[in-house]
Amino acid sequence: MQETGSSPRTGAHTDLPPFGHAVGFLLAQLGFSISRQFGGLLAGFGIEPRHFGLLRLLHAVEGLPQNVVADRLQIPQSTLVSLIDHLEERGLAERRPDPHDRRARTLHLTSSGAALMADSTRVATEFEFDVICAGFTPEERSDLLNCLQRVAANLGITQGIHPGLHHGPGPVPWCPPEGAEP
Amino acid sequence: MQETGSSPRTGAHTDLPPFGHAVGFLLAQLGFSISRQFGGLLAGFGIEPRHFGLLRLLHAVEGLPQNVVADRLQIPQSTLVSLIDHLEERGLAERRPDPHDRRARTLHLTSSGAALMADSTRVATEFEFDVICAGFTPEERSDLLNCLQRVAANLGITQGIHPGLHHGPGPVPWCPPEGAEP
DNA sequence: TATTGTTATACTCTATAACTATA
C-alpha cells in the first residue's frame, strides 16, 4: 500500500502543527462537541438549544415583554418571535397581554415548560457529572472550573454571556480530523 | 426595587440555575468565544476558519484528491469545491491534474499559502499564550491541558476531530446573558 | 456500472426592513 512518484505524503497525523496540544484548540473542540451533545439530549425534549436558552430565561424571570427578552438574549425581535411560536405550539410558554401597555406581550412559562426545565436541568447535570467530568474528583473539578474561569476572564467574557451554538446539520471543520485513520 | 402585581420578577442573575458554574457550560461558552476571536484574527489574512482548516490539512499533507480531503474534513464534496475556489482565487492553493486518474484533481498549497500558514500559526500561538493562557505558569497550563484532554476522552473525541464552528453573524444564545445589568 | 468533480437546487437560519397597533 505504498505509492511512489507524485503521490501524497502520508503520515498527516504526525506532522500537523501543535494545535492538537493547544488549549485554545482543545477548548474550541470541546465547546463544540459539548454543544452538539447537549443539543442531542435536548432533542429528547423536542427542543433545541436556542429554545432552551429562552426557556431558561423565562424560568429565571417571568413576565418580561418580548423586546426586553430579545435584548437580554442579544437577538433581534423577529428572531425571538419564531422561538416563542415554537414554544407556544408545544405548550411550553405563552404570551400574555401586558396590563400596562397594550402593545406589549409578556412571556411566561407554562407548567409544562417548568416541568421541562426541571427535567432538562436534571439531564444537564447528569451530563456534567457523569460524562464531562467523569473520573474527576470534586477537587479536580473545582480546580478545572477555576482555570476555565481564569481563561474566561482572559477572553473578556463578562459573566454568562456567550454568543451561540450549533443548530443545523453541521458546519465546516476547523481542523482536519487527525485520528481518523492510522 | 421591589415590584408588585403582575410585574416581572427582577434579580434574574441571582436565581438562574447552576449552569454558570458548570464545566460543560463554561466549555461551550469558551469554545465559542475562542472560535469567534480566532475567526477575527484570521480575517486579517482574508480567510475564515473553515478555509484555515482546509489550508492546515493541505499544509500537513499535500497532493490529496478532493474526495479524500472532503472525507477527512467530513464535509460533502460540493462544499469543498467552494472552499477550494475561494483559496484558489486568492492564490493560496491550487488544483492539479492527478497523473494517475484523469478524473481527479489533487490539492496543493502555493507558496503564498504556505507563507500564510506560517504567519497565521504564529498569530494563533500568540493568541494561545498571550491571551487565552495569560497569567498561567507553564505548569498550570500543562495541568489545564491534561484536564481538557481527559474531558475530551470522556466525550469520545478521538484525537483532533471536531465538527465545526461559527461562520455567519451569530446564532441564538444558549443561555441568557447574566451579567448584563444589575 | 461506478466514481470524481462540478453545478443546480432546496432548505435552514439569520437579519433588515416594512407594517400595524398602540403610546
Add this chain to the structure above:
DNA sequence: TATAGTTATAGAGTATAACAATA
C-alpha cells in the same frame, strides 16, 4: 413621533441530487 410585535424579504451557508468526464 416613537415604540412593541409581527410579517416579508433577502442573504449566507449547508446538503442533496443531477450531471459530465473518466475509470
